[in-house]
Amino acid sequence: MARHLITSALPYINGIKHLGNMVGSMLPADVYSRYLRQRGHDVLYICATDEHGTPAELAAKEAGVPVEAFCAEQHDAQKAIYDGFQLAFDYFGRSSSAENREITQHFARKLQENGFIEERAIRQVFSVADDRFLPDRYIVGTCPHCGYDKARGDQCENCTRVLDPTDLIEPRSAISGSSELEVRETKHLFLLQSKLAGEVEAWIDATGEEWPQLASSIARKWLTEGLHDRSITRDLDWGVPVPADTWPELAAEGKVFYVWFDAPVEYIGATKEWADQDPANRDWKSWWYEADATVRYTEFMAKDNVPFHTVMFPATQLGTREPWKKVDYVKAFNWLNYYGGKFSTSQKRGVFTDAALELLPADYWRYFLIANAPESDDTSFSWEHFTATVNKDLADTLGNFVNRVLSFSRKRFGDAVPAGRAAGEAEAKLGAQTAELLAEYEGHMEALQFRKAAAALRALWSAGNSYLEEKAPWLEIKTDEEGAALTLRTAMNLIHLYAVVSEPFIPASAAAMRAAFALEGDTAVWVSAEEAKALDAVPAGTPFTVPPVLFAKITDDDLGAYKERFGGADA
Ligand SMILES: Nc1ncnc2c1ncn2[C@@H]1O[C@H](COP(=O)(O)OP(=O)(O)OP(=O)(O)O)[C@@H](O)[C@H]1O
């Protein structure tokens, strides 16, 4: 049995996340974690808010609150929404924690000891209008590689290339828009990534083989373009301070580490936060430091985050010369787009997670998003597609099946699962088909192929509908009561199986389906394809209740109202 360490890219603190963030990082990590837990693995799913950096500072300023208070508030607001989405983190931490400060400073000291950090005087962009040095991402201009005119000084969102502010054509301040920029001299720490490039490449050769193509191609592209030394400190108030014991002068000047230096370290920091809550029973080091071969580490993120996770953070880890656990598998996603553009926080485009939960329960979104995850390509969200998926897959195929079977059985046979005749040919065929589809579903989950997994799950639900149509217990009952009872008992067993295996996708509905049957013990434990074949986990005589309608259909009026409210018109 493996121990699975799972992390999803840290959501940034400056605002409520949108559905793109959800499907590109946290949601698939949660689905995968839930699946592995059900299968009996030891799983640790860690995430946190990414709290440092200029955007947080500026957002706090705009809100008129101190940045610490702003982050604390926003962290709680995000956490409440993730609870609403039923994201079952083992721990959801904060990159501004004392634990992360300690580990980040430790990383920096080790890198210094090993000769991978150098102090350099650099000339940095100073905005006269804003009276401050501008961090890279607060300088915007045109990308020299692809011509995108809103490229930031650290990275071009359009072509994902990493940039230096001085690469930008027609640079201007993102704060004031002023182009009155001067270059002034200031000292910073540089991580000598160029010295680590060979090691990173060798590491990718050894581990990157099985990564999805999206992840490995971005990593390779980055290495081919050359791994440059990078400044890892900033002139900001808010961040992990440069430790005074190692760099007294820079510490006195109030320099902090660059947010991209401490954010990935927070995967470790948050694990320590988790352990610090119950030190007698939780051990963070066995996951991260000298972790043995039973620990398998999987990361989830969208494509813009790939270079930092596949190249830069591994370089940092390698440079410490300490045995830190490095990623085994990088599950990378493309963009979820919204009517002609990327979902975007800054441009307030798309559906945000708080609004989504106001409209409909989490399971509707979870299912739709995962079934249409941007795995092999960018994917477009449309309200029509969302409506059709919810109505067809969730309401008609799954929800209706559950309600029809349970209501009809209660009406004819009372509040316990009827016995009826022994299983016959139709049940044997259904059992074989169920086992086959379940094995297919498992295979896709093991391979982290979420769209395919969703399709197999949907097929499993459909198989129940076909069986029910074929046996037609509402006709059968007129001539063969024992046969009708068998059909209903079998269908109820399917409902229970669906409840168990659908849990990673739709946890709340799955729990409601399981709770319909008064069974003893932990009924959420995974059922193997071989066990599923018999369709007899719920024995005759088990008391049951009919749950309220699981999925309400979205009407044409609802659809119209959603499009109106969220601006869902083609650009
Ligand atoms: N449209 C999208 N589709 C899929 N994943 C996305 C999308 N936008 C952002 N992500 C991913 O969401 C995760 C959290 O990102 P983060 O909080 O830093 O927001 P972001 O990337 O700045 O998004 P935005 O630009 O919309 O603010 C990252 O892994 C990021 O790559």
Ligand SMILES: [Zn+2]
């Ligand atoms: Zn570009």
